[in-house]
Amino acid sequence: MCVSVLKRIALSLMLAGAIGAAIILYVTRPQGLPDDALDGLVADAARGEVVFWAGGCAACHAAADATGEQKLVLGGGQRFPSPFGTFVAPNISNDPDAGIGRWSAMDLANAMTRGVSPEGAHYYPVFPFGSYARSTLQDIVDLRAFLATVPADSKPSAPHEVGFPFNIRLGLGLWKMLYLDSDWVLTGNLTPEESRGRYLVEALAHCGECHTPRDAFGGLRRNRWLAGGPTPDGKGNFPNITPGKLDWSEADVAEYLNSGFTPEYDSAGGHMALVVENTARLPAEDRMAIAAYLKRVPPIE
Amino acid sequence: MNKVLLAVLTAAAMSAGAAQADEPFAMQIDARQGIMDYRALQMGVMGAMVKGEAEYNAEAAQKAADALLAAAALDMSMLWPAGSDSDAVMESAALPAIWADGSDVGSKAMALVEAATALQGAAGGGIDALKAAFGPVGAACGSCHKAYRKSDG
Known part of the structure; x- marks a missing residue:
């Protein structure tokens, strides 16, 4: 009898565990936007090009040594080592099979704001959907139209090199529940220029993805x-760009995002050089807006 | 002028600090970082004119461009021993890729010499000529830093 009671308890516990796991998986399942989310939005590819450069798509999805027109060849392949494994940027060119040529605007919106693929799988947050979640759906619709104008590259995406347990993408739903937060970080009264800067820094340009430190998960x-922290490969540091550390003038910041030159005439290196190649293509007012925003961020020593 | 003097003193103080550290290849690393600083100072003289922070001065621009070309053309080959990369030495920001197979650091250095030569020919010829030749030098700096220098500041 004793044995049968124990058996029953064990069975109940297993059942409870299974139900619990099912609930967590259900609650954190990949979820897209409502079907009518994009209704009424009209795409403008020219505006989409500004979104493209502001979003820095080419900084990761084009080859690192691409220049000029090659920046529009978004075949992926750049490698991003991290404590969770090495992520490889996928092909987002206009190729219908290897790239995202078949994607609808809704597919792109779900990817960028929900971190969900057209097949309904979670993306890893190395794709900065945590920031892109703050973008306007109009910008995403425009970006979709622009991405339809870039070349196709038939080279297939390389798989991420991520080991157990991080290769189980279902777990990413839990991560999203904990961390995906599309509220503005900087709140309060902002000038129109500072608001534009906030939109660029916190949403499209996703500056916080590197310049804000991360916790163990x-x-x-x-x-x-934006207070900086160690790089994911553990070999360096992302600089603190809050006013607590960065004492450049707004003109200095704008110049850096244009030419890559610091006020001391050092020039941007590594991935930041790629970022500057993108911000250099923005209208000058957008670089000034970024600078204005950075002056408003709470200073952290 | 005070700003330049301050920058020189700061650079000198930083170099002195690095030399005291007991790291391998400290002399070589100091020397190459000093050469980089020297180039940056010349770029600063011209950059201030390009940005409109300083009035264009043909003589000063020419002097800076001459000095930049001289520093760009220096034979630095003895300053880059294997094992003086950013993985091996904390003071260094020079990525191991410089020494790896397929490295094109030599052709990137040549690209700088070419751009600095063009700038040297243009700097004294008016602000527009200076502006036009200044950008490609910046691009040469950036292209090499992108591939071969650690990104943190």
Whole structure:
């Protein structure tokens, strides 16, 4: 009898565990936007090009040594080592099979704002949907139209090199529940220029993805917004770009995002050089807006 | 002028600090970082004119461009021993890729010499000529830093 009671308890526990797991998986399942989310939005590919450069798509999805027109060849392949494994940028060219040529605007919107693929799988947050989630759906619709104008590259995407347990994408739903937060980080009264800067920094240009430190599970520490931290490969540091550390003038910041030159005439290196190649293509007012925003961020020493 | 003097003193103080550290290849690393600083100072003289922070001065621009070309054309080959990369030495920001197979650091250095030569020919010829030749030098700096220098500041 004793044995049968124990058996029953064990069975109940297993059942409870299974139900619990099912609930968690259900709650954190990949979820797209409502079907009518994009209704009434009209795409403008020319505006989409500004979104493209502001979003820095080419900084990761084009070859690192691409220049000029090659920046529009979005075949992927750049490698991003991290404590969770090495991520490889996928092909987002206009190729219908290897790239995203068949994607609808809704597919792109779900990818960028929900981190969900057209097949309904979670993306890893190395794709900065945590920031892109703050973009306007109009911008995404425009970007979709622009991406339809870039070349096709038939080279297939390389798989990420990520080991157990991080290769189980279902777990990413839990990560999203904990960390995906599309509220603005900087709140309060902002001038129109500062608001534009906030939109660029916090949403499209996704500056916080590198310049804000992360906790042990890879979530951004919003209370250390833009305060810098170690690089994912552990070999260096992302600089603190809050006014607590960065004492450049707004003109200096705008110049850096245009030419790559610091006020001391050093020039941007590594991935930041790629970022500058993108910000250099923005209208000058957008670089000034970024600078204006950075002056408003809470200073952190 | 005070700003330049301050920058020189700062650079000198930083170099002195690095030399005291007991790291391998400290002399070589100091020397190459010093050469980079020297180039940056010349770029700063011309950059201030390009940005409109300083009035264009043909003589000063020419002097800076001459000095930049001289520094760009220096034989630095003895300053890059294997094992003086950013993985091996903390003071260094020079990525191991410089020494790896397929490295094109030599042709990137040549690209700088070419751009600096063009700038040297243009700097004294008016602000527009200076502006036009200044950008490609910046691009040459950036192209090499992108591939071969650690990104943190």
